[in-house]
Amino acid sequence: MEKEQLIFGIRAIIEAIQAGQEVDKVFIQKELTGELMKELQKVMKRSGINFSYVPVEKLNRLTPNNHQGAVATISPIGFIDLEHLVESTMDSSSKPLFLLLDQISDARNFGAIIRTAECTGVNGIIIQKSGSAPVNGDTVKTSAGAVFNVPICKVEHIKDAIFYLQSSGIKTIAATEKTDDTLYDLDLNEPIAIIMGSEERGINPSVLKIVDEKAKLPMFGSIGSLNVSVACGAFLYEAVRQRK
Structure with a gap:
């Protein structure tokens, strides 16, 4: 998976979705809780974003950066109505x-x-x-x-x-x-x-x-x-x- 197609960090993903970026899927660390995570879940549900819960090892493989328990994949294309x-x-x-x-x-x-x-x-x-x-x-x-x-x-x-x-x-x-x-x-x-x-x-x-x-x-x-x-x-x- 190419790095330029990734967004990592809960707040960054929330902002990307709210800004209308083509977020294809969000990977969330299993058993992760907190107010920011609840907000992310609300935003994803409202926008119909695919997400799945994964072990932290999966997130570590996706990016060596501080992912804060969430990594999103960004589509390289725009979608048409x-x-x-x-x-x-x-x-x-x-x-x-x-x-x-x-x-x-x-x-x-x-x-x-x-x-x-x-x-x-x-x-x-x-x-x-x-x-x-x-x-x-x-x-x-x-x-x-x-x-x-x-x-x-x-x-x-x-x-x-x-x-x-x-x-x-x-x-x-x-x-x-x-x-x-x-x-x-x-x-x-x-x-x-x-x-x-x-x-x-x-x-x-x-x-x-x-x-x-x-x-x-x-x-x-x-x-x-x-x-x-x-x-x-x-x-x-x-x-x-x-x-x-």
Whole structure:
């Protein structure tokens, strides 16, 4: 993790959040208490900042400086507003292609997905504030710099983003094995948003209930699933093939 992406010290983190910096995640020393810590927790909750409690050894590895029991990672990019992204894309493209990631938590998977998204002309990536991988050094490296070229939105809830996309005339398609339809049965040559689920549990069942279409990849081996970044690549390139 690169030092320029870190803020350390409770007061410094509070001030960074209040100043509107793109704080991705805060690591807090386990069992740390005090009035300043309570204030940090209130500020993080109000702003929807991801945080986790970790042993002090983890903080010591992140920074040799006096961290005071808290270290924050800062995103190297700015995030775009969902409504602005959708409106501007609809104005410039007749067949926009969006990608929603339902709490993908591994930074390297996230980076690999961003790289493929950039190569396939995805107009924007939408992630949820809570439970999603941070945009950190691993993400930047794995994306080969594509993270700086693809607009990324952070939303409170993926379901709200899906409702907004649907109301904007964009068909939502969930990548899931819980369907009889394969990817190759669908028409992707229209405004669409593809939804990919987390590494462990896939797409949340409450999200699956509201999407327009569900599709799976045909599997012929003994292993029942693909890495999420590989599966995402298959979906995106099928969209490219149909649109050519």
